[in-house]
Amino acid sequence: MKVICAGMSKTGTKSMQAALKELGYNVYDFMENFEYLHDDWVKILAEGGSTEDFRRMYENVDAVTDIPGNIFWDEIHKAFPEAKIVLTIRDEDKWIDSVENQYSKANKPIFFVLTFFSPTFKKLGRFGDKLACAIFGSASKASLFKAPTINSLLYKMKFRRHNAHVLQNAPKDKLLVFSVSEGWEPLCNFLGTPIPSTSFPRKNVRENRPELVKEYMANNPTFIRAQREMKISFALFVGLLGFGIYKLSRTTPTTWMDTIGGALASLRS
Template sequence: MKVICAGFSKTGTKTMQAALKELGYNVYDFMENYKYLGNDWMKIFGHGGTTEDFYRMFENVDAVTDVPACCFWDEIHKAFPDAKIIFTTRNEQAWFRSWDHQWTRNTQPMFSVMRLLSPTLYRLNSFIELVVEVMGVKQKKHWLQPNTYNKLLARMSFRRHNAHVLLNAPKDKLLVYNVKEGWEPLCKFLGVDVPSKPFPHKNVRGSIVEEALAKDPVLIRGQREFLFTAAAIAVLVPFGVYKTVNYFRS
């Protein structure tokens, strides 16, 4: 482990993942943590974890970004004390607008139906709900409208996380960074050359949802399961009604 990105979700974490990948790092973002380390995280969420656990999980990973890793940045750093820490920052109002927009997109009623009809999406959603709980955000589920959450507690979680990083991260290993600053401060901190490519800008207005649905193997499998189940229901329900009606007519 060389780089721990400790910034809260919606502070440019997807941009950081893309930038670090461009610099040649093997990066675990949210989906990698879920796909490859999901069982380990479930154990940590339920029973806790040790420094040895985090070392085993990330010994062959160069960098981590986004949740759940950012919530455990200090524990990961105990396992890799030589790792550098990048704390991505964002104005609270801008952060909250982006967070709220992403939340609304991710909790549309259609996604709730898809999760019910796909075992893959159901498992992923269960993991996400635990991550949200770990982040300190309380939510309430609804069927015919997006899930709601306690907005005050979300803001407080953001503030607590930021304060914890700034107070406890070792200053000689910490970069306080806004992704709008581009390549120069990031590459200087990491001791690498500045790429010739433009600095990436990912998840603009929550576009990561559409990108993931189109490209991520887990989500693609989940969509196929949903379509198969929905098609089966569309065939079997009318057939069942037909057979029932005929039974009572006979």
């Protein structure tokens, strides 16, 4: 582990992931933590973890961004004391506005269909809920017809406390306080890497968030597997539904109504 990005989500973490990848680092963001370290994180969230656990989890990883690594930055740094720490910052009002906007877009019908028909996507949702409870004390409740809401006051308090904790406890000689709007120069000077000739990446910002979702759906292994599971499960569902309708059509109304009535009676008893 060479770089620990301790900034809260929505402070440019996806841009940081892209930037570090461009600099040649092997980066674990939220999805990589889910895909490769899910069981480790579930254990840590339920029972706690040791320095040895974090050293084993990240021994072949160069950098970590976004949740859950940013929240556990200090524990990861204990396992890799030579790693550098980047605290990405953002104006608080703009930050909470971005958080609320992202939640408001979370009730897309495709996500509910995936959750219903894909075990993998349901597992991903449970993982996100566990992290939300650990970080903010509660998980938002999504609905197909109503966007999830958050406690903005609580979120802003957590945001301030997290940043204060990093500023107070991170070794000053290993800490960079950084805004992605500053571009390559301060980051590369801090990391000791050449400055790329390309523009600094801008990922998961409001205007290009739909493109990021499309990119995940097309290229991310978890989303690809979830879509495949959805197609199989939906096909089975339609097949069973069709078979059930066929069987009902072959019986008299009295027979299938008696069957339904008997099933309801058994449930009441």
